[in-house]
Amino acid sequence: MNRDASKGFWRQGEPFVWATGTALSITLIIMAILLVVVMVNGLGVFWPKSVAEATFNDGAVALGEFQKDSKNNETGEEEFQFKTANRDLDPQMQDFHWYYRKNLKGEFRYPTDVIVMERMENGNFIGYIKEIKAVNVESIKGETDASRLRDAIAKTHARYESEVGTILDKTSGLADDLQNIRYAILKVKYDSEQIQLGKRSGVQAELDRLGAEMKKLVAEEERIKETSDELVKEQELYESALRKNSVIMADSAGRTKEIPLVDIVRIYQPNNMGYPAKVWHYISKVFELLTADPRESNTEGGLFPAIFGTIMLIFLMAFTSFPLGVMAGIYLREYAKDGVMVRLVRIAVNNLAGIPSIVYGIFGLGFFVYQVGGTLDSWIYPERVAAGVSTFGTGGIIWASMTLGLLTVPVVIVSVEEALGAIPMGVREGSLALGATKFQTLVRVLLPMASPGIMTGFILAMARAAGEVAPLMITGVVKLAPTLPIDWKFPFGFDRKFMHLGFHIYDIGFQSPNVEAAKPMVYITTLLLLLIVLAMTSVAIVLRNKMRKRYQIRSI
Amino acid sequence: METKTAVDSEPIIKTSNVCLFYGESQALFDVSVDFPGNMVTALIGPSGCGKSTFLRCMNRMNDLVDGVRITGSLQLDGHEINDPTLDVIDLRRKVGMVFQKPNPFPKSIYENVVYGLRIAGVNDRDTLDSAVENSLKRAALWDEVKDRLHVSALGLSGGQHQRLCIARAIAVQPEVILMDEPCSALDPRSTARIEDLIGELRGDYTIIIVTHNMQQAARVSDYTAFLYEGLLVEFGATKQLFTNPEKKETEDYITGRFG
Ligand SMILES: Nc1ncnc2c1ncn2[C@@H]1O[C@H](COP(=O)(O)OP(=O)(O)O)[C@@H](O)[C@H]1O
Ligand SMILES: [Mg+2]
Numbered sequence: 001m002n003r004d005a006s007k008g009f010w011r012q013g014e015p016f017v018w019a020t021g022t023a024l025s026i027t028l029i030i031m032a033i034l035l036v037v038v039m040v041n042g043l044g045v046f047w048p049k050s051v052a053e054a055t056f057n058d059g060a061v062a063l064g065e066f067q068k069d070s071k072n073n074e075t076g077e078e079e080f081q082f083k084t085a086n087r088d089l090d091p092q093m094q095d096f097h098w099y100y101r102k103n104l105k106g107e108f109r110y111p112t113d114v115i116v117m118e119r120m121e122n123g124n125f126i127g128y129i130k131e132i133k134a135v136n137v138e139s140i141k142g143e144t145d146a147s148r149l150r151d152a153i154a155k156t157h158a159r160y161e162s163e164v165g166t167i168l169d170k171t172s173g174l175a176d177d178l179q180n181i182r183y184a185i186l187k188v189k190y191d192s193e194q195i196q197l198g199k200r201s202g203v204q205a206e207l208d209r210l211g212a213e214m215k216k217l218v219a220e221e222e223r224i225k226e227t228s229d230e231l232v233k234e235q236e237l238y239e240s241a242l243r244k245n246s247v248i249m250a251d252s253a254g255r256t257k258e259i260p261l262v263d264i265v266r267i268y269q270p271n272n273m274g275y276p277a278k279v280w281h282y283i284s285k286v287f288e289l290l291t292a293d294p295r296e297s298n299t300e301g302g303l304f305p306a307i308f309g310t311i312m313l314i315f316l317m318a319f320t321s322f323p324l325g326v327m328a329g330i331y332l333r334e335y336a337k338d339g340v341m342v343r344l345v346r347i348a349v350n351n352l353a354g355i356p357s358i359v360y361g362i363f364g365l366g367f368f369v370y371q372v373g374g375t376l377d378s379w380i381y382p383e384r385v386a387a388g389v390s391t392f393g394t395g396g397i398i399w400a401s402m403t404l405g406l407l408t409v410p411v412v413i414v415s416v417e418e419a420l421g422a423i424p425m426g427v428r429e430g431s432l433a434l435g436a437t438k439f440q441t442l443v444r445v446l447l448p449m450a451s452p453g454i455m456t457g458f459i460l461a462m463a464r465a466a467g468e469v470a471p472l473m474i475t476g477v478v479k480l481a482p483t484l485p486i487d488w489k490f491p492f493g494f495d496r497k498f499m500h501l502g503f504h505i506y507d508i509g510f511q512s513p514n515v516e517a518a519k520p521m522v523y524i525t526t527l528l529l530l531l532i533v534l535a536m537t538s539v540a541i542v543l544r545n546k547m548r549k550r551y552q553i554r555s556i
Numbered sequence: 557m558e559t560k561t562a563v564d565s566e567p568i569i570k571t572s573n574v575c576l577f578y579g580e581s582q583a584l585f586d587v588s589v590d591f592p593g594n595m596v597t598a599l600i601g602p603s604g605c606g607k608s609t610f611l612r613c614m615n616r617m618n619d620l621v622d623g624v625r626i627t628g629s630l631q632l633d634g635h636e637i638n639d640p641t642l643d644v645i646d647l648r649r650k651v652g653m654v655f656q657k658p659n660p661f662p663k664s665i666y667e668n669v670v671y672g673l674r675i676a677g678v679n680d681r682d683t684l685d686s687a688v689e690n691s692l693k694r695a696a697l698w699d700e701v702k703d704r705l706h707v708s709a710l711g712l713s714g715g716q717h718q719r720l721c722i723a724r725a726i727a728v729q730p731e732v733i734l735m736d737e738p739c740s741a742l743d744p745r746s747t748a749r750i751e752d753l754i755g756e757l758r759g760d761y762t763i764i765i766v767t768h769n770m771q772q773a774a775r776v777s778d779y780t781a782f783l784y785e786g787l788l789v790e791f792g793a794t795k796q797l798f799t800n801p802e803k804k805e806t807e808d809y810i811t812g813r814f815g
Binding site for chain 2: 429430433440445550
């Protein structure tokens with residue numbers, strides 16, 4: 001009886017249902033854990049943490065953001081961690097400290113006048129205002145020290161912007177000019193050398209003309225250098241005047257530190273903030289994240305260049321991968337005669353997806369950067385090559401995106417092929433029987449019908465491309481790019497190195513000198529990368545569903 | 557085999573000794589039929605006897621199949637259909653086709669009807685509008701769809717799809733319309749409508765219809781050709797063929813003794 005029942009149990013395949021169900025749940029749970037960890041750690045970073053004051057039995061006082069409780073590995077005693085910040089005042093130059101619970105005297109206190117100060121350098125400062133020394137700005141308003149300090153900082157920043165900011169704009173313009181002139185000098189030099197060596201025909205008049213031009217260029221270079229030197233001096237003058245505006249801060253032990261107001265990004269009083277103020281703080285931090293440049297070796301500030309680089313990279317990738325993949329897929333399915341050759345190509349295409357991405361990276365470096373880029377350089381800028389300067393012949397966003405394009409093109413080919421293959425023969429015949437050519441049939445009927453499937457391929461390709469880091473590391477990604485990879489004039493900045501969220505995660509998470517301080521940024525960057533991929537693919541999915549509705553093949 | 561000529565009408569498509577090979581295997585053996593103009597001719601025969609193959613010779617749809625070889629002669633208005641210099645696109649405009657499975661395009665009803673015209677480069681709004689109205693009226697679909705011409709054709713029923721495909725074929729003003737079992741995927745009511753429609757188109761177009769259904773052939777056609785295993789067994793006026801067949805095989809087939 002019992003045996004029969006268990007036999008039936010096995011025969012009905014019940015265990016198999018369980019096994020498959022369990023496998024699915026395990027996968028889902030792991031994914032959910034990953035997402036929750038990233039979300040919890042990432043979303044909470046910008047929420048202002050209260051600053052606790054701990055008094056110890058020996059009379060010492062520690063001020064910091066409470067991090068976590070733990071047991072000491074060696075002694076097994078209870079301890080807790082504070083983010084005390086004030087790296088520059090700490091003898092060990094640390095932002096984080098562990099304290100024994102047993103040394104604690106009484107509970108934590110949360111003094112309302114504690115100030116958290118985000119600085120351009122040396123991380124945050126946590127402490128109290130002692131004295132505001134604003135000599136260079138008039139009429140600082142405010143009831144409390146904190147609001148007066150905030151006003152002074154705002155006014156100092158405004159002055160910095162109007163005085164130094166304009167100079168910085170000018171000097172960066174001059175730096176561009178200087179670069180252009182240096183390239184122009186290289187060109188004139190190269191041209192006259194070519195003529196002198198007899199490699200290019202030219203008469204003395206031509207040489208004289210080049211010589212005169214050279215003189216002009218050198219004079220111009222000299223002039224620009226002088227102007228920018230003057231500007232730099234002017235800037236120093238302004239800056240040293242502005243740096244006299246400062247605040248003297250005291251830490252919990254009474255040690256003081258004078259901090260110039262221009263070095264302060266923002267201040268807040270976490271123990272004295274209501275809910276709306278905290279929300280506002282959060283929003284402004286998110287805004288900074290999305291729009292500002294990174295600070296402090298990427299562990300603070302914004303991620304704008306990396307966000308921009310990531311999106312730009314995917315767009316440029318799409319420009320190589322999508323047309324190529326669609327064309328190749330169309331050829332394979334619609335034009336190539338089915339045979340051994342086509343079948344071999346199909347197998348090869350399917351297997352291309354299995355090649356490790358670093359191999360694509362190496363290929364990209366060897367082929368795109370050195371071969372194609374080097375050749376372009378020697379055609380367009382022979383004078384720079386002669387002077388040992390590479391423009392295209394070194395890693396850049398264009399080559400990185402082409403490498404990614406190559407990596408994702410099989411995905412596109414396969415989906416285009418499948419989408420076209422799923423269209424019933426009858427539709428093709430219907431079009432051809434009305435006198436349409438094969439090409440007209442393709443453009444007017446088949447491609448619209450295949451578009452949802454093709455879109456699916458695009459989505460997969462974008463998601464794959466957004467997640468790749470390894471091939472980028474050798475084809476042009478950098479931890480800090482001085483300019484965005486875009487420009488108005490040729491080569492439109494496509495030759496530039498760029499920043500990327502995926503690489504950013506790796507860089508700040510594993511290459512940063514201050515890993516503990518960088519941890520929040522790792523989570524935020526991961527979250528942001530996930531969101532960008534999600535946003536891009538959602539747009540594509542919505543588009544695809546629209547197309548699907550429009551072109552669905554109703555079975556009759 | 558001698559050519560069986562229809563008597564009371566000038567032939568528009570003349571075929572003689574058509575042999576067709578799919579690679580090594582032969583599907584048609586010396587088929588010769590003259591299709592009378594502006595009449596309905598039915599092709600009947602058991603499944604696999606080569607009806608579709610023969611029909612598809614007449615607008616060269618067999619070109620799409622790899623390894624097809626045709627010998628013998630097929631002429632439309634005295635021009636050789638298989639002439640390599642002939643413009644296939646032009647031929648297909650003159651010889652329209654309706655398929656077994658309705659195959660509307662995933663476009664609006666309007667765009668389905670004008671597809672052939674647009675392909676031919678006609679883009680004049682008035683021409684297209686009147687072509688849509690005329691074709692849909694001729695296909696007996698106008699009243700049902702005139703209020704939703706710009707709605708996707710995929711929402712129509714199976715029977716409406718097939719009439720739309722007929723309208724689509726009519727819109728390019730062909731001389732001949734080939735129909736390959738146009739009702740086999742439809743319910744009896746839709747089938748009856750299509751049969752009525754064929755009756756209405758008769759006289760203006762030459763229709764060659766492949767059918768499995770003997771009653772249908774008897775109802776709609778003026779002439780009938782009976783094919784068996786790639787051979788033309790008998791061709792003649794439908795009445796004659798159904799009431800008094802010359803050949804024993806024909807009689808066996810139409811009385812349902814095989815097939
Ligand atoms: N594309 C093809 N390739 C090879 N043989 C075919 C092909 N199409 C049809 N045939 C063969 O030709 C013969 C006639 O087919 P078909 O014309 O479709 O018959 P029917 O329409 O009368 O049912 C059949 O034996 C069929 O197997
Ligand atoms: Mg058939």
